[in-house]
Amino acid sequence: MGTPRALLNWRSLRWKIALLVAAACCGIALTVGLLVHHSTYERSMNEGAAKAYTALDTALAPGPGSGGADGLVHTPEEMPPKLVRTVRAQGSAAAYDESNPYQPRMWAARRLSGGRLVAISVDMTSDQLSRRALDRHMWKYSLAALAVIVPLSALAAELPNRRLRRVARTARRIAAGDLAARTEVGGRAGDEITEISATVDSMADSLRDRLRGEQRFTADVAHELRTPLMGLVTSTELLPESEATELVRDRVRVLRALVEDLLEISRLDAGVERADLRPVALPDMVRGSLARTGLDARLTVGAAPAVVETDPRRLDRILANLLGNAHRHGGAPVEVTVEGTTVVVRDHGSGFPDSLLLEGPQRFRTGAAERGHGHGLGLTVAAGQARVIGASLLFANAADGGAVVTLRLPATG
Structure with missing residues (x-):
């Protein structure tokens, strides 16, 4: 039933x-x-x-x-x-x-x-x-x-209906990112519902294999680039001081950060990252992160400071990426609000593109329609680290303009 x-x-x-x-x-x-x-x-x-x-x-x-x-x-x-x-x-x-x-x-x-x-x-x-x-x-x-046939027909239709609901639930889980979900709907060969469930399972297998292939490719590229990149970094330090040398060093630093981000994303995708949770005073943590980034932001703390159970290193990484993205692709002033276990980062730029609001951050998303010239990997890394510490990251646009990112952290038990 x-x-x-x-x-x-x-x-x-x-x-x-x-x-x-x-x-x-x-x-x-x-x-x-x-x-x-x-x-x-x-x-x-x-x-x-x-x-x-x-x-x-x-x-x-x-x-x-x-x-x-x-x-x-x-x-x-x-x-x-x-x-x-x-x-x-x-x-x-x-x-x-x-x-x-x-x-x-x-x-x-x-x-x-x-x-x-x-x-x-x-x-x-x-x-x-x-x-x-x-x-x-x-x-x-x-x-x-x-009076007899209608209830009997409803009962007879319940079995295929239940199987279809299970297929629908599995499809929703796959759409939400759970590629290990399977329908597990039995049936005889030639049964339409069995064929649908087999197709959904096959689709999940194909998506999982493709995603794993992309993850392996990202990790391999990052590892292969790391060795020559370190040699390039060392070589730039030996160049004579000049304007051209500083320009080369700056581009090498950007390339190094990109490779490090790729390596971090590959570890997050592999699911090997584990959070080192401990009680942290959230307002103090946010102030420290702002100071370490050296970026200008207006901080507002609510009346009831909260203590959260989180990984300070990963939280610092999330906040640094959000602030960097706001300054790089948004517009001043950048505002950070701490209220309870929630941190809101807002800028006053053109806001997030519709594709990001609909699908979430995507790596290497670029184009004229994006904020500036694309949001790179910063938001992708922040979203991955948020999942590791059990936090949620929500993206929205303010009614009067600007991008808004809301980070909700779990409170201490």
């Missing part, structure tokens, strides 16, 4: 199947009911007409044992008008008269020599009651069958 919420969701697949079955049953019941009603009515009319003709023949038969003239009607005004018209045109006819709904009658009439009309009627009340009873029984048992 599904959850109560799923049971009450009338838009779910199980209830759509149940309603479809109910509609099909109603269509079949209506068709069969109309056919049976029409067939029964025709048979009743034929039998009633035969009974009326027999009564008329008996009443007109001469000699002893005949019905004589009992029940015969000789005045056309006492006969149904339709019967009179038909008899005058054809010589004999039968007609059903429901002018009195509580006592219907079947009439039979004949035109005698001289143009005289004679008719007789027989009571059809019992036939009418039988037909009505049959109609009631058909409707009653059709509704009873629906």
